[in-house]
Amino acid sequence: MAVVAPLTVKDYKSSVKPTWCPGCGDFGVLAATYKALAQMQLSLHETVFVSGIGCSSRFPYFMSTYGLHGLHGRSLPLAQGVKLAHPELTVFAVGGDGDMFSIGAGHLPHACARNVDITTICMDNSIYGLTKGQTSPTSLRGQKTKSTPYGAILEPMNPVMLALTYGASFVARAYSAKPQQLTQIIVEAVKHKGFAFVEVLSPCVEFNNTFNQLDAVVDIMDENHDPTDIERAMHLALTEAKTNLGIFYKVERPSYEQEFATLAPEKSEFNLDTFLNKYE
Numbered sequence: 001m002a003v004v005a006p007l008t009v010k011d012y013k014s015s016v017k018p019t020w021c022p023g024c025g026d027f028g029v030l031a032a033t034y035k036a037l038a039q040m041q042l043s044l045h046e047t048v049f050v051s052g053i054g055c056s057s058r059f060p061y062f063m064s065t066y067g068l069h070g071l072h073g074r075s076l077p078l079a080q081g082v083k084l085a086h087p088e089l090t091v092f093a094v095g096g097d098g099d100m101f102s103i104g105a106g107h108l109p110h111a112c113a114r115n116v117d118i119t120t121i122c123m124d125n126s127i128y129g130l131t132k133g134q135t136s137p138t139s140l141r142g143q144k145t146k147s148t149p150y151g152a153i154l155e156p157m158n159p160v161m162l163a164l165t166y167g168a169s170f171v172a173r174a175y176s177a178k179p180q181q182l183t184q185i186i187v188e189a190v191k192h193k194g195f196a197f198v199e200v201l202s203p204c205v206e207f208n209n210t211f212n213q214l215d216a217v218v219d220i221m222d223e224n225h226d227p228t229d230i231e232r233a234m235h236l237a238l239t240e241a242k243t244n245l246g247i248f249y250k251v252e253r254p255s256y257e258q259e260f261a262t263l264a265p266e267k268s269e270f271n272l273d274t275f276l277n278k279y280e
Ligand SMILES: Cc1ncc(C[n+]2csc(CCOP(=O)(O)OP(=O)(O)O)c2C)c(N)n1
Pocket: 053, 054, 055, 056, 057, 072, 095, 096, 097, 098, 099, 100, 103, 123, 125, 127, 128, 129, 130, 131, 136, 204
C-alpha cells in the first residue's frame, strides 16, 4: 500500500507571491491559516476560499486550495452557495471589514442565523485599504481618514457583538500578531459544525497602523471563560478598556444542511441535484 506523506505548511502556499504592503497584518492571518490547514490535514482539492473585494480579499490567490474571488460584499452568499452545492467541501469566506460590515452587511445576520457550516474570517483593519484609506464601519470615532479628514463622527460597529446578537453559533476574535492563538481559533472554527465567525484584528500599516495600540490584549481563554455563556460573552464583547481575544461563544446547534435533511427524509442526500431533479 502506498504511503501518503502528510501535507505541510508549504503545500498550502500557492506560487503567487502576496501583493500586500510589507508589514500588513494580513500576512499573519495567511501564515496562521497555512498552519491551521496543515494541522488539520485538510485536502487541497476539498477546501475552498471565497472572498469579496479588498486587499484582504486577495487571500484565495495565495492558497493552493480552490478559490473564488467574488464581488465586493458578496463572499458570504457565494460561500454558502458553494457549501450547499458541495457539502463535502470545507468552505471559508474571507475578506475585510468594509466588505463584510459595509456593502455586504446585509448578508451577515442571515448567515449567522442560517448556520450553514462554513468558516468566516474577517480581517478587520478599521479602514478601506484597497481604495487607499477611507473610513469603514469599524473605524474609531475621531479617526482621521481620506473620507473623514476632520475625524469620524460615528461610533464603530462591534463585529463580535453583532455576530452574537445575530445568533452565530461560533464567535471569536483573534489578532494577526498572536499567530498561535489565531491558528488554534481557526482550527476550532473549522471543526465547529455550523457558521463560525472569526474577527481578526489585522492592522493596515499603510493607512491605519494600530499595531502599537493593540498591546493591551487579553486572552479570555486564559480566564476560564465558559463559551456557552452568552451573557458573559456579550459582556466581554462590550468591554472597552481592553481588547478581549479568544472564543467568546460556541454552542452546538443543527446546521442548515442538517435541518434541511430532516425536512426531506426521502432524499436524505442533500445536494444541488435535490433541487434540480425537482424542477426538471
Ligand atoms: C460594488 C463595489 N463598490 C465599491 C468598490 C470599491 N472598493 C473596493 S475594495 C473596497 C473596500 C475595501 O475595504 P475592506 O473590505 O475593509 O478591505 P481591505 O482592503 O481593507 O482589506 C471598496 C469600497 C468595489 N470594488 N465594488
